[in-house]
Amino acid sequence: MSSISPIRVTGLSGNFDMEGIIEASMIRDKEKVNKAKQAQQIVKWKQEIYRDVIKESKNLYDKYLAPDSPNNITNKKAYSATKITSSDESIVVAKGSAGAEKINYQFAVSQMAEPAKVTIKLNSSDPIVQQFPPNASGASSLNIGGVNIPISGQDTTSTIVSKINSLCADNDIKASYSEMTGELIISRKKTGSSSDIDLKVIGNNNLAQQIANDNGITFATDASGNQVATVYGKNLEADVTDEHGRVTHINKEENSFNIDNIEYNVNSKGTAKLTSVTDTEEAVKKMKAFVDDYNKLMDKVYGLVTTKKPKGYPPLTDEQKEEMTTEEIEKWEKKAKEGILRNDDELRAFIEDIQSAFFGDGKNIVTLRKLGINESENYNKKGQISFNADAFSKALIDDSDKVYKTLAGYSSNYDDKGMFEKLKDIVYEYSGSSTSKFTKKAGMENSSSASQNVYSKQIAEQERNISRLIEKMNDKEKRLYAKYSALESLLNQYSSQMNYFSQAQGN
The missing domain is CATH 3.30.70 (Alpha-Beta Plaits)
Structure with a gap:
């Protein structure tokens, strides 16, 4: 950005304060530059806050909604009500998912898949x-x-x-x-x-x-x-004996396979016993972790669109910053950032779309409540989830497959999708890619949208405007210095002439 550094002639005639006169003449011009810089700073802050929301939204997506995440809540494994133990994990291990029944099996592996x-x-x-x-x-x-x-x-x-x-x-x-x-x-x-x-x-x-x-x-x-x-190659060959002594022969091309909503992983030849018990601890723990992280994001976004902007906290000018400590500047700017995104259209739509997908249907609300999931009763926590761990655990024990289908079941028809499948679509629509709604407005770092977005274009245009104002101000200041320097020169000549006449009369 251009700086104010015109070539000055600063001599004083003693007849007037040229620096003071010019400085007073430039006050309105400096105010225009400062206001333009302050307006640009507000846009920069908006972009900064938006990108922070994008980052947190993507983190939520990657942690809980991405297919390859171990914490994925759209996977059937997240809704298991059974815990399966193996007498020898070096031979075989198993993990239940939604709909899995209790098992008591003896695995005798005679051949690994090769x-x-x-x-x-x-x-x-x-x-x-x-x-x-x-x-x-x-x-x-x-x-x-x-x-x-x-x-x-x-x-x-x-x-x-x-x-x-x-x-x-x-x-x-x-x-x-x-x-x-x-x-x-x-x-x-x-x-x-x-x-x-x-x-x-x-x-x-x-x-x-x-x-x-x-x-x-x-x-x-x-x-x-x-x-x-x-x-x-060779197929996996194993005999599985149930608690009643019935034997089932398994022939599979892979050592990992799924039968009756249970995923088996065979590691070596040998014999091992698999038994299961009812256990929802892991599923409840995972769901609670998701709800906590989800509510933090909703609380942040809702706070951005509802917080009122405090009066008397515009962005600081360069001159004001020079008179303040680093701590004072940080406190001021924290206050100045409050409320700058109040009633922002895209952020508000994000919350409303999610709330509508979760709790927009009265029948759906009743179903979710039975699963331990409800919308927060606190009006200031719009879009947030109230989670009842005991109700969720009971629902898993009663019918884990139903819980899975209600919360995470997939369908090509949006209305038939589970609650979290809908959330997955919405989060991706707003912040999942370089063409999403949030990134079109604020851009995503390290992507093609980083400079091609609404805020970056505004900042660039404001930068050009600031440069024009500074150039105009510098030109004006140069003209004033030239004008008053010429005036001062005339006054000095006049003063010299007067001194000459006074001396001549005295003699």
Whole structure:
């Protein structure tokens, strides 16, 4: 920003105070500049407060509404009324979600789900080309999943691994080398019997035989004389015995799976017992944490739109700040920021949209109250939630699936969505992206909206206006100094002439 620094002629004739006269003449101009700066400061504060609201809204979204968050309250796991314990967690663990019934199972795991895998014995101290002898054309190669992996005299175990991972990246195939076992390991990422690797050994029957012996597979000879085989993954195999002695065989392509609203994670072969008890402590704790954080955000936003602006606290001018301590400035500015967003349209709409989604329907209010969730009776806590932990716990025990569907059930129809699915949509609409309502007004830091928003454009225009006012003021001040310097020069000449005549008459 421009500063006031015109070239001045400051001599005094003794006949008048030129500095004082010019300073008095510039008072209104300085007031215009200060008022423009104060107006800009208010917009900057508004943007600062708005961005703070955006940040807190996004934090609430990321913590409780994002699908990958461990605290997600739109996930069925958040509404579990059962706690499942394992006699040996190294073998199997389980976690219930909404709708899960009590269990008493004996798990006997005979086979883990595994990906298709091939191991090739290599000696890292010997040249790779000796372990993959050249064929008649002077080169040897492997073909993995239809991708040719050429072998050259310059290759090492490290470069072979890099070649496979690079060339087979799109085929869900990865390679690694174990210094401990001396094995090149080639495998799919996906587990189960549908996981397979087509392997072709070109120009090296001895190597094919070695691979066949080490992996328990059989190679066939194709029309070109190459050795070909297909290696398959394995499914999880387990027998589950219930409390009545009934046995159910489980065959799954993955080691993690969901049955009857319970997620099982199998970690190794062996036998372990899974038992459950009614327990809502974790679900209640998670819901209470959400309500506390949600209410803090609502309290902040409602305070912004209802707080009245105190009189006599405009933004400080630079001259005023020079006469104050840092602590005094901070206290003043805290007071000056109060009420600057009173009745702001977007902030008020944010609260009203959420309140309407939660408590706008009388029938919905009755249903939520039975689940321990109600709108605050305090008029000054608009949009906030009153949470009854005991009622919530009882509702989970009675019918956890119903609680989940009421609070977090998903539907393509907005009216049929659960309470928190609606909240998720609203928070995202107002602050979830660079094109949301709040970010269009104030911008989101480190995004394309940081400078392309209503407040930033206002600030830029105000900056141009301030520069114009300062330039105009400086020009005026220069003219006044030139004018009064010329006047002072004439007065000095007149004074000299008068002194001359006085001296002449005296003589």
